[in-house]
Amino acid sequence: MKRLLQAIKIEVNQNTYVKDPESSDLGKRIVEHSILMIHELGFDSFTFKKLGASIGSNESSIYRYFENKHKLLLYLTSWYWGWQEYQFVFATNSIADPSEKLRKAIEVISKPVVLDDSFAHINEVLLNDIIINEYSKSYLTKEVDTENKEGYFEIYKRMVLRISEMIQEVDLNYAYPLSLASTVLEGSLHQYFLTQHFPSLTNCNKKVTPTDYFTHLVFNSLNK
Amino acid sequence: MKRLLQAIKIEVNQNTYVKDPESSDLGKRIVEHSILMIHELGFDSFTFKKLGASIGSNESSIYRYFENKHKLLLYLTSWYWGWQEYQFVFATNSIADPSEKLRKAIEVISKPVVLDDSFAHINEVLLNDIIINEYSKSYLTKEVDTENKEGYFEIYKRMVLRISEMIQEVDLNYAYPLSLASTVLEGSLHQYFLTQHFPSLTNCNKKVTPTDYFTHLVFNSLNK
DNA sequence: AGTATATGATAGTATTACTATTAAATTTGT
């Protein structure tokens, strides 16, 4: 992916970190290697101790950036959705026709992720895989309501609202724009998960893409 | 809910347990109170030690029934889907018309759960809430492929296949019956989750049900 | 050169997720 703008920073809720990891070299290495390690070990087996060892740094130094690994996950997922939102807005903004706009939106959401050179320390492909396999764990907790109030899911929610609005632009009488928008966003991750681990439960594969499926699903729900 | 048959046992993959909890009083109390406790504390904060304390039994005794809490979750979720499959088959079996059959299927899957007196030690309403909030954690693990091979997700997969087949009966030319079936089953849990914790991301509420939404979604995707 | 700040090293705590052993209670077979 080509760099579109020189200096962009994805804005993440400041309460996800104690000290902004973008502000130092160590911080960036923490983020970079946490992505590699969570991808490799899975979030459950990932620990700050292991991360410290892998970057030749100390466990206690990592705690100076993130309170705990849950907050780190909130940081990574927020960053991901912020990055996605940027692509999303950039790709759809200039399209006038509501149907074409929505079609493009579904494509951007559901297509495979490619590397973005603009953020050298973040491997977006691996991060996307983490989102597919771990995102639910960031909100399937007893603290979800508190954390929601504290704004940790704002970007994701804004994405759903954006899609929902686009749906309404195509069909103002459609009764379930929010549910459909959340189904596309969540369902897209789920279809990728199924192709990886339960291929017998999906029609998506190398040839049939989630984009095909969701485009058909959405446009057949709407009166154009 | 009325008891339909005198003696039904939901068959769960035997590797989920060390000793069949249905075979003893202690076993049943373990299952009964694990549902209450997981519902109350969430799966992450739930431990065998706490469970032991709450049923006045010993931690080590619980380990004689379940290897660990992950296996217990696999047991509970398998039981739930087995129970759901039973309702599902019972409700749809006698319907001849493919569209009506599918309509009924979607209804059974997506409607709120009510208590079933047939299984005194299991609170299906709370268990359903556990499924909504914790089911993903049973498969979002690094061991998912091994455990899938070992058959821990068989009943769930069979459910998806059943729905997929019903979709095909209505429209043989529809290209994504498996994806649509998995979307309905997974998406239904997700819509309930959203109504609980992110009501701004769904149109489902007291008056508009997930059944309404998914019925519309499915039948607009198909050519009848 | 002196001071602030970031990082590293070490140690320590409470909890978790078990395993092992032994004792007590209960059930079962005759």
Next chain:
DNA sequence: ACAAATTTAATAGTAATACTATCATATACT
């Protein structure tokens, strides 16, 4: 009714996790 088998309870112990606290050292800034 009694012995044997099985189940459950009680206790102790281990390695790992998720931290917190303290102090030393390195670097950067004025």
